[in-house]
Amino acid sequence: VPLLFFRYIDQGRNPQLYTKECLERALAKNEQVKGKIDTMKKFKSLLIQELTKVFPEDMTKYKAIRGEDPPP
Numbered sequence: 001v002p003l004l005f006f007r008y009i010d011q012g013r014n015p016q017l018y019t020k021e022c023l024e025r026a027l028a029k030n031e032q033v034k035g036k037i038d039t040m041k042k043f044k045s046l047l048i049q050e051l052t053k054v055f056p057e058d059m060t061k062y063k064a065i066r067g068e069d070p071p072p
Contacts, residue, residue, distance in 0.1 A: 005018050
């Protein structure tokens with residue numbers, strides 16, 4: 001049991017508020033991390049597109065190794 005939980009009780013606060021605040025913090029952090037993941041996925045996609053324009057043979061090999069495209 002977290003010590004902060006006991007502080008809630010010592011302060012005469014409702015322990016359910018602790019649970020509610022923990023869930024709200026977890027939800028906010030989850031949304032923040034999801035945004036970062038989505039941004040990184042978009043960045044990866046754009047990077048692969050640009051690298052394919054500059055290094056078409058190397059990117060074909062890379063995609064074949066990664067299993068993203070069948071080899072020619």
